[in-house]
Amino acid sequence: MAVVASAPGKVLLTGGYLILDRPNAGLVLSTNARFFAIVKPLYDHLKPDSWAWKWTDVKLTSPQLSRESIYKLSLKDLTLENVSSGDSRNPFVEQAVQYCVAAARATLDKDKKDSLEKLLLQGLDITILGSNDFYSYRNYIEARGLPLTPDALAALPAFASITFNAEESNGENCKPEVAKTGLGSSAAMTTAVVAALLHYLGVVNLASVLHQEKDTTDLDTVHVIAQTAHCLAQGKVGSGFDVSSAVYGSHRYVRFSPEVISSAQVAVMGTPLPEVVLEILKGKWDHERTKFCLPPLMTLLLGEPGTGGSSTPSMVGAVKKWQKSDPEKSLDTLRKLSEANSALETQLNTLSKLAEKHWDDYKCVIDSCSILKTDKWIEQVGNPNQQAIVKALLGARDAMLGIRFHMHQMGEAAGVPIEPESQTKLLDATMSMEGVLLAGVPGAGGFDAVFAVTLGDSGSHVTKSWSSFNVLALLVREDPHGVSLESADPRTKEITSSISSVHID
Template structure:
């Protein structure tokens, strides 16, 4: 059996922070070119003659960027994972992914393929995980080397570089060092990549045609299976049922997303109490997954830019907790704020799809205007319009700016009321300055807000100027761009492709 390599993208939630937790609010989520890779191959090529009688098989998990290796025994009877040895830390996301994937394979396999599945399991599972550098913060290394905070300095790092830990708190509260992240949804991308690689390896799904055929029924069914298992493993590992937009975009790519009803996972949450995992998986697969997703991506000639302000990330769960508490304490005010936020989110979405339509209908004028506006501040854009079509395009460019300002205003209000820094003062002045730069359509804090990252959507080639201006604000522009593709099967270990990709990544759009 050859090694199977699958990858899944990180995400940026443009709109829908907090609201996306409750149906029927939608969020716009962009998948990115930063990807998590999972490599699955057999641990043993030769099976011992007595292997048919084994009750356990071996699982090895390697994370080269953290210099970690963990060994497990997987019970072939009840599919529990027992820890054998490791260099310290567990990875609940991968552990749940392994258990749920094997359970799904057992639950869905044809009678005539049972033997080959059992043989694959007896050969053991050798799993390696690798995340693109963009998922992690390398500010400290760049600063330590005395290099400027520019994308070029990031591009010069070796691919899949070693990951640093945040400094421990001096008061000893933070005993376990936390990995410094950029907020691209590494746990969802990692879980999805592992689930996709394992399900393909165990022949539960066939992802080999993923690239060619996005509309094919069978293809959709296979992806849906990856989605359900990845959502389940991710929620169980997190210990709570989140909105799931990060896993959905890791599977399907950029989209407009409305969450699934959390009840669909109640059997999995109870399963922790001892229902056989295969039964649980069958129930979850039969459940009503009522999430909604529709295609969405940025209009043409626009670039997503992400910046890391260097304050080291915020804890999303605690911020969500504070907002929920405020909703309970002040239902009337919070409903009003959510209604206004929801309206502003819809307005932004409508304006962006109008821009996409205008680009299709009047390409030459659209292209020309994007080019001329990319070197001007937004207040000068309107002067570029001489004809009715051009005026419509400029209006559709100014509309999203207005919607984004309203979104930021209400998010800020919500943060003030809930007592959490959704758009902290330092971010406000940075975002205002960014929205005032030439060629910037929008700027905001993605997702739940906080200090994690800032994003900008820029016109034409203005991105590199924005990146340069950011470094004077002590913000490191990342190499992340939008890439609408979801999970995919890779032809090789990404480390063998390093040489070519590091050369191409130095060129910054």
């Protein structure tokens, strides 16, 4: 009776830096890169004396890192103690376990409490798996002399090992070096674990919720617990857009007020965790979520330039320091950046509406523009509808150029590489290719992956061109769906009875 849940990684299209402060919005796209969590009982049978146990066992397995951790969970105060050798801790999963069990204790009816305690006494066996897209295999591909193409990535086995550089040349073991692609692996992992545990423990029923758009109560519970666990594991309260998109999928996001998590941060010794969780669940979660995804016939592409990742926290710190030292100039730059973000959002929403109303014209324009450079797009106009479509396409491009300009300005003023020169050259070259609508650095920028939004079938031409720029095009695409209950362990194609999802009453 295993429960398998998955949650997607993200790309922040607009809202870098601004999204940290209300009421600024960001457009976040969820992707087909997903983290999976498999939860099942650790022991099949309860021992006769189990009613007297004060602790239960929790096993966490991460096959890609060849890691296994064993914890003892106190059934009294829900503290979690790592009893495995080595320092293979995972604070995100640890917080998720404690807060999910506390949520179950706090919210379940009396008649469900018995089955909850029985489930806990059977122990928790948790396995986490991340799509290859979360990790960089660029060095692996280059070391084997393979071409930098998506085909080389597609040839890797699913959930490939990520313990690169696990041994030094002298044979001594060192910590595996894991390079990431910036898709928000910790948020997707935390969300998948929270969703699987809450469903397994009977707090939510994801089987029914995923088909209902109107009643999001259970998803909202997953969101609140995942945000709290993620913030506590990180040691700070972030904007939360990555967890929000992992739960709900692509959308326009305005952050929650950080105070809503304060009761968890200052969880006083002696306050039972279920009480803390109840307070958080009842808190004033004032984040805003509006429907948004890319217009039809558009593809999100990500490319890994191979210049190494950037540290988002240190870049954010530098920008905040600049804001304090030059409030007037920084406010002006941020205002202009915000206007450019809004302009891009408006044009993309306009394109979605035009596609809905005038599909034939829309498809005709996208197909034509997908094989042409921008300066030829206007020549594709045959009637007023097509004119409106091309106008919105060009408006979106102009807005993107504005976003890039102001992000670059901000980086120069703050002394951090938000759009480094190497990225500028790559993005300019990308935006001049046939069929490319947008290109930019997602989120906080830096040397992480670059993104492009392409029209029609022009994506394959872009990925080939990127290869000549020494950029590895990833297999990531937009998938607007959020957290999901899976029917089976993702490592097995066939569904067996032992791993089909069961809702526990």
